[in-house]
Amino acid sequence: MAITLKGDQKISSVPTTKNKALKINLNANIYGTFAEIGAGQETVRNFFRAGGASGTIAKAMSAYDKDFSDAIYGIETDRRYVTEDRLKKMLKHEMNLIEDRLDRQKHPEKLFFSYANTVATINFTKKFKGHGWVGIRFQLDPLEDYNEIILHLRFKETEARLQQETLGILGVNLIYGAFYLNDNPKELLKSFYDNIDKDKLEIDMINFSGPRFTYVDNRLMSLQLVKNGMTNAVMFGPDGNNLLPAQVLYKKNILALRGSFRPVTKVNMDMYEQSKKMFFDEKKVDPDKSQVIFEITLSNLKAEGEINERDFLDRAELLCSLGQNVMITNYQEYYRLVEYFSEFTKERMALAMGVYNLIEIFDEKYYRHISGGILEAFGKLFYKDLKIYMYPYKEEETGQFIDSENLKVHPRMKELYKFFKNNGRVVDIENFDPEILDIFSRTVLKMIKEGKDGWEDMLPTGIAEVIKEKRLFGCSRRN
Structure with a gap:
């Protein structure tokens, strides 16, 4: 004004x-x-x-x-x-x-x-x-x-x-x-x-x-709604048109995958495919009444300072080309995202994430702004009918796979972690592809910008072609 x-x-x-x-x-x-x-x-x-x-x-x-x-x-x-x-x-x-x-x-x-x-x-x-x-x-x-x-x-x-x-x-x-x-x-x-x-x-x-x-571009208008504080979450479909979250999520089983998707890699899609299979196999989940969401937080879009709208649209373009529904939220903490979903459904929900994301959930520093600290946040997170599907990480030095059994959280959080793990709230994604665990979005992005060869093999089928054709993420070549 x-x-x-x-x-x-x-x-x-x-x-x-x-x-x-x-x-x-x-x-x-x-x-x-x-x-x-x-x-x-x-x-x-x-x-x-x-x-x-x-x-x-x-x-x-x-x-x-x-x-x-x-x-x-x-x-x-x-x-x-x-x-x-x-x-x-x-x-x-x-x-x-x-x-x-x-x-x-x-x-x-x-x-x-x-x-x-x-x-x-x-x-x-x-x-x-x-x-x-x-x-x-x-x-x-x-x-x-x-x-x-x-x-x-x-x-x-x-x-x-x-x-x-x-x-x-x-x-x-x-x-x-x-x-x-x-x-x-x-x-x-x-x-x-x-x-x-x-x-x-x-x-x-x-x-x-x-x-x-x-x-x-209506996806960009969606981003403006969150950026301007008019709402905390928006959604758009594969066709690029905006969707009403309440309508899409109403009484649905929800599986959400959070990431930067900059660009979307084979790891992202393997996590998606395996977690979706596990989710649909749950007795409480009806595949015909389920919604899978690729979620990007506003803080992730601001990771390098101000939001780069071209960069945002590049990510959106790839996810839409894969036929996915995309959500942009202002919920950095997972418990706030789950609370938001709970406004529309009481059905089983799940979050698919990597090891580092799970470790961050058990980091007390993210909950200092709420009176009950991490216990209040976890009450809101796991009080709901929620599971976490964890995708493993491969240590570069030892070659060891880090999963829910051997990951290390802060000593003060150890018993709390065990409680949720032993109650079946944290589940490992076991049928992962071990050959792709050394693929990282940041590495692919750097290779694209520097014009190096080989990044195409790190992406899902057809994605490299889209990046080249539309010259996304600073790609300077069409073939």
Whole structure:
């Protein structure tokens, strides 16, 4: 937020919600509809109050009754109403009505839009805080196809009235940003929190599409959400489009592999294949209701200082080419990651990791910021139905394989480690490939950048070709 000084006072350069709505209203070419379900007509109310709304609002509606809503937008196969599919149907339906009812020849300069939200606010017991989908379909040129911005939010406030007001401000910010900040998606993203405190609202998914956003990589927009503190975790699929974690992980068995994947190596994929087989063989795990995640932490992306967006996209490109779902989180400690997963599922979970990662879990220095220290963290970590699959390490000097039986933790942690090991919470990955244990991502990356030969053999099938074709990680050759 830009700040200017005037005397001893600080003046924000961010326009107020009223001024944003008024600027839209005074633009003679912007014209569209508002369809809001579940939290009042909070967004359109701001436009009515700002003045001059007759030139902007073609229609405002709220189909609260489910039968009315189904009659207008159709019946969802899962009978749910607060979903992305529902929102998209609302946006398309309302836009089609504008096109049908308004003559383009009579309004050649009009930029049509449809704004919609479908929301569930906090319930009476206040156990469910509420969430919703918000989106806009809009033109920036009368002869151009429509653009679309769709986002998912989670409410943090504990009163329905406050959530409604926050939703109304967010809606104005979205519409204003779509028309006036579309040439800078990163700033558009930040503007969603104009006049809103971040502790009131979490935005955990966003997708841009349409002719004006063909250059936007939605994976990079996901990264911005975490980087800007709008959420702690985001996910995207093999196609590069962002996914809603709550939707993907709901009531699922979850296997997570954390790494730098810079680049993804044969070791990473061997750990993936072997841990997945072990996980699917568990009696409590249903392979058809399971989700495997490749996770990268924000701290890992910042390992060399500021986040290098090109480097991030290079990693994402490879994991997506392998058909994997990727998660970016701000959870450096594993117990926080497990706590996050537990918001969506009570089913069996597992973490696959190498020896050094496991040793770090038993390092007290990572838990000094919590009152109960390592015991509190371990209570949160292993209280859940969780297992750790440990991939071995080969000592360079002795050639010995280090696994859960012979690894050394700090003497004070020895008995604690034995407790979890003896209770079957730490399990060795035994069917590993001993021929690849001397492969490290950092070695491969250095060889790629220095133009040395041989790194191709350290990577999974097809990955070297992708790196060369797209010149990832500073690779200077195509073949």
